[in-house]
Amino acid sequence: MATNRSGAAQRPNGAPQTKVCQFKLVLLGESAVGKSSLVLRFVKGQFHEYQESTIGAAFLTQTVCLDDITVKFEIWDTAGQERYHSLAPMYYRGAQAAIVVYDITNQDTFGRAKNWVKELQRQASPSIVIALAGNKSDLAAKRMVEFEEAQAYADENGLLFMETSAKTAMNVNDIFLAIANKLPKSESGGGGGGGGAGAGARRLNDGDAPRASSCCK
Amino acid sequence: MNEEALLARASEERERIFQRYERGRENLAGQIDPWEDPEFEEYHKTDRYGFIHDERLPQKTAPQKVNIEVEREKKWVKMLGSWDSTATKEKLHRRIYKGIPNSLRIKVWCKLLDVNRMKSENPGKYQEMLKLAKHWSTDVRQIDSDVNRQFREHQFYRERYSEKQCSLFNVLCAYSMYNSEVGYCQGMSGLAGVLLMYMDEEDAFWALAILLSDKKYVMHGLYVEGFPKLTRFLEHHDKILTKFMPKLKHHFDKFGLDAILYSLKWFFVCFVERVPFSLCLRVWDIYLLDGERVITAMAYTILKLHKKAIMKLNDMDLIVNYIQVKLHKDFGYEDDVVIYHLERSMDELKRAKLDYPGPPPPNELPKRSLGTFIEPDKKSKIGQRAENFSETEKQTRATVILRREKAALELQELRVSQSDTVSEHSGVAGSGARCDDSVSGLGSRRSLAETSVTSTADLSVFSSSRSHAPDNSLDTHSNVSDDATGSDGSGICALSIQRAPSTTHSTPRATPHPPSISPLSDDVVRIHVTYNPLAASPSHLHPVSPSKYKAYSEDHHKPMSLGFYTSNGANNLPSDNRIRIQVPSEELLTPVVDSGRIITQRYIESHSELYDLK
Numbered sequence: 072m073a074t075n076r077s078g079a080a081q082r083p084n085g086a087p088q089t090k091v092c093q094f095k096l097v098l099l100g101e102s103a104v105g106k107s108s109l110v111l112r113f114v115k116g117q118f119h120e121y122q123e124s125t126i127g128a129a130f131l132t133q134t135v136c137l138d139d140i141t142v143k144f145e146i147w148d149t150a151g152q153e154r155y156h157s158l159a160p161m162y163y164r165g166a167q168a169a170i171v172v173y174d175i176t177n178q179d180t181f182g183r184a185k186n187w188v189k190e191l192q193r194q195a196s197p198s199i200v201i202a203l204a205g206n207k208s209d210l211a212a213k214r215m216v217e218f219e220e221a222q223a224y225a226d227e228n229g230l231l232f233m234e235t236s237a238k239t240a241m242n243v244n245d246i247f248l249a250i251a252n253k254l255p256k257s258e259s260g261g262g263g264g265g266g267g268a269g270a271g272a273r274r275l276n277d278g279d280a281p282r283a284s285s286c287c288k
Numbered sequence: 289m290n291e292e293a294l295l296a297r298a299s300e301e302r303e304r305i306f307q308r309y310e311r312g313r314e315n316l317a318g319q320i321d322p323w324e325d326p327e328f329e330e331y332h333k334t335d336r337y338g339f340i341h342d343e344r345l346p347q348k349t350a351p352q353k354v355n356i357e358v359e360r361e362k363k364w365v366k367m368l369g370s371w372d373s374t375a376t377k378e379k380l381h382r383r384i385y386k387g388i389p390n391s392l393r394i395k396v397w398c399k400l401l402d403v404n405r406m407k408s409e410n411p412g413k414y415q416e417m418l419k420l421a422k423h424w425s426t427d428v429r430q431i432d433s434d435v436n437r438q439f440r441e442h443q444f445y446r447e448r449y450s451e452k453q454c455s456l457f458n459v460l461c462a463y464s465m466y467n468s469e470v471g472y473c474q475g476m477s478g479l480a481g482v483l484l485m486y487m488d489e490e491d492a493f494w495a496l497a498i499l500l501s502d503k504k505y506v507m508h509g510l511y512v513e514g515f516p517k518l519t520r521f522l523e524h525h526d527k528i529l530t531k532f533m534p535k536l537k538h539h540f541d542k543f544g545l546d547a548i549l550y551s552l553k554w555f556f557v558c559f560v561e562r563v564p565f566s567l568c569l570r571v572w573d574i575y576l577l578d579g580e581r582v583i584t585a586m587a588y589t590i591l592k593l594h595k596k597a598i599m600k601l602n603d604m605d606l607i608v609n610y611i612q613v614k615l616h617k618d619f620g621y622e623d624d625v626v627i628y629h630l631e632r633s634m635d636e637l638k639r640a641k642l643d644y645p646g647p648p649p650p651n652e653l654p655k656r657s658l659g660t661f662i663e664p665d666k667k668s669k670i671g672q673r674a675e676n677f678s679e680t681e682k683q684t685r686a687t688v689i690l691r692r693e694k695a696a697l698e699l700q701e702l703r704v705s706q707s708d709t710v711s712e713h714s715g716v717a718g719s720g721a722r723c724d725d726s727v728s729g730l731g732s733r734r735s736l737a738e739t740s741v742t743s744t745a746d747l748s749v750f751s752s753s754r755s756h757a758p759d760n761s762l763d764t765h766s767n768v769s770d771d772a773t774g775s776d777g778s779g780i781c782a783l784s785i786q787r788a789p790s791t792t793h794s795t796p797r798a799t800p801h802p803p804s805i806s807p808l809s810d811d812v813v814r815i816h817v818t819y820n821p822l823a824a825s826p827s828h829l830h831p832v833s834p835s836k837y838k839a840y841s842e843d844h845h846k847p848m849s850l851g852f853y854t855s856n857g858a859n860n861l862p863s864d865n866r867i868r869i870q871v872p873s874e875e876l877l878t879p880v881v882d883s884g885r886i887i888t889q890r891y892i893e894s895h896s897e898l899y900d901l902k
């Protein structure tokens with residue numbers, strides 16, 4: 072049991088070493104947009120119709136493998152109610168990545184997402200990678216926020232953007248992988264740094280199958 | 289969109305939501321989306337409290353237990369008949385700790401809370417509040433989305449817009465008007481949800497009102513803006529840990545695990561969905577009898593009973609999961625056993641004068657009179673996010689951050705004294721060590737007050753061993769912290785402690801990072817400990833082969849701090865210039881380095897014994 076806890080140490084002897092990077096990621100957004108559901112889908116591959124509402128914040132981890140690098144996400148899933156807003160900085164301080172979530176069937180949640188982005192831009196670490204997730208894309212019939220509108224906003228602000236569905240798993244692993252790709256893997260240039268880091272172009276896993284972590288097991 | 293349109297939309301939304309609950313499930317035929325309702329399959333089983341389980345229930349209650357419960361019921365019925373008698377008062381404590389028979393819980397809870405008194409003193413109030421809510425409550429959307437997620441695996445709440453769901457919605461909406469300072473706060477749906485399993489709507493409303501404002505419980509302070517009571521109780525909880533379970537506290541600190549992360553629901557909803565429901569009810573029984581002390585003692589009891597298991601978990605994720613999820617599914621002890629320990633904990637804490645953090649200060653109590661209508665302001669009507677924090681919120685945040693950093697600092701000091709010891713005595717390290725007196729190991733006990741904001745922030749970054757990006761301790765972003773946390777890439781990895789210039793002894797949290805400290809100024813103490821895993825690990829620590837280290841140690845032969853743990857802290861060093869390192873459990877923590885930073889810790893299996901390092 073003791074030996075099986077950390078990502079990189081698991082390779083059998085002789086296999087090529089994988090570099091392990093650990094990143095802190097925070098989920099922000101209005102209550103009930105599906106933050107916890109996205110995390111649950113990404114970490115456990117499950118969806119609960121009746122996900123309990125988050126009080127305070129929840130913490131989970133998930134490890135994904137890019138081809139030469141193992142990325143361990145430490146995920147902070149925050150509570151969406153405005154009253155808990157005052158605790159949020161505790162969670163996003165020091166975060167290298169954030170997913171700001173809104174619900175495509177509710178215009179107000181998109182407005183709030185923009186507020187979160189603003190707050191992050193103002194107060195989080197300047198190098199933070201921000202992704203915008205338009206969740207509940209399976210409910211397209213009730214759509215109130217257009218894809219193009221959100222895409223345009225994301226482009227203007229340099230955000231990654233995807234419409235996701237925690238329910239069908241669409242784009243859930245993808246958005247985390249896109250973030251993993253965009254995160255600088257090493258600041259000092261000693262490791263894989265520079266080239267691959269900023270571009271965010273490398274897509275190593277495509278498709279929606281929840282296999283993000285399987286390669287590390 | 290202009291303000292009026294926003295207001296109109298908000299009120300339209302409120303009315304739409306209200307309407308659906310008013311019509312209820314029967315009258316919404318065809319209008320409830322299939323995904324709003326859970327599938328109900330035959331093989332699901334409902335337990336005696338009404339929760340539906342995916343599988344068959346494990347076993348029938350043993351016949352003896354049923355008999356005991358029947359006997360108890362008889363006694364309780366008698367007692368309820370003469371509630372105010374001295375005989376009842378004498379027996380009440382003992383009987384409640386044994387557990388209230390489930391069939392009589394509703395009656396006893398109402399008695400304990402004195403619901404009837406509140407109700408008869410306020411005739412018509414509940415309906416009045418409910419009516420007001422329909423026109424004014426600004427919390428309707430939040431309540432709606434929480435009702436939709438509360439106890440959905442319970443038969444009462446399973447179906448969308450079922451009778452109990454509607455009651456839950458009503459109680460919370462009415463309460464949001466009754467207590468305009470609290471309104472609705474996530475968490476309250478759990479409280480009201482439990483009450484409604486036993487009470488009708490109006491009783492549940494008054495029970496909720498009593499839990500929030502009666503001096504025995506005053507949960508008001510938990511839910512009101514800034515959560516002042518939560519902060520106070522968490523601090524008290526930390527105090528208890530420090531006194532009675534310092535090792536566990538240190539274990540939590542090591543992983544940057546603040547109590548707020550694992551215990552929030554303990555305090556907010558009195559253990560709902562954190563311990564099995566049957567146990568939760570037992571704790572509620574006692575809570576309703578004895579009040580706030582019970583929460584504090586139960587928090588302590590849970591950790592006490594599970595300390596061993598938690599100490600074995602070496603990952604924040606695992607610890608949180610154990611405390612929040614595993615213990616909810618399976619507590620590992622019989623309810624009676626837990627209650628026995630709870631009672632003992634209460635005595636133990638009382639003897640240490642730690643059973644009660646003291647009466648609530650004014651900011652935890654309702655200021656406005658309850659039940660008086662106050663029209664919400666435009667902002668909350670529209671539901672805009674506040675751009676800035678209120679003073680209370682700022683304070684809360686500062687307190688919580690301060691607590692975390694203090695924990696990190698204490699931990700860091702411990703590590704400083706340990707790794708410093710290593711460098712002084714063993715020669716394993718020392719490549720670039722510029723040791724200043726104040727950090728010279730053993731006696732390093734600087735208090736937080738003597739430390740600048742910068743240093744605490746740095747330490748918290750370092751001690752959690754994970755941050756790559758700079759960490760800002762306050763809203764204002766400061767570039768200084770970038771430098772100080774080592775983004776110069778030079779592999780400052782062992783430690784970066786900045787000593788506060790002796791003139792800045794002011795309040796630690798009040799200011800952003802002082803802009804003048806450069807990372808290489810004389811105020812900076814850096815200890816570099818060269819990391820050489822092969823030298824550091826005794827040879828019999830196989831099966832980790834040296835080749836495993838290569839990728840890390842060759843290119844990145846960077847300074848590194850060693851997570852060594854001495855058996856009795858650093859104070860009991862033997863005089864023969866050898867360091868004895870006792871591996872506390874079966875694990876020796878060895879950090880994995882990337883570009884001079886610790887990115888993960890790996891564990892090497894080993895035996896618990898003393899190693900001599902030359």
Ligand SMILES: Nc1nc2c(ncn2[C@@H]2O[C@H](COP(=O)(O)OP(=O)(O)OP(=O)(O)O)[C@@H](O)[C@H]2O)c(=O)[nH]1
Nearest residue numbers: 102103104105106107108120125151207236237238
């Ligand atoms: N149809 C659909 N429903 C979803 C999706 N994601 C989440 N939901 C539902 O939306 C509701 C809210 O989801 P949560 O994950 O609890 O929302 P949250 O953002 O974590 O909310 P807070 O914890 O209150 O901040 C739940 O009932 C989910 O089942 C999705 O992709 N599609």
Ligand SMILES: [Mg+2]
Nearest residue numbers: 106107124125
């Ligand atoms: Mg949530």
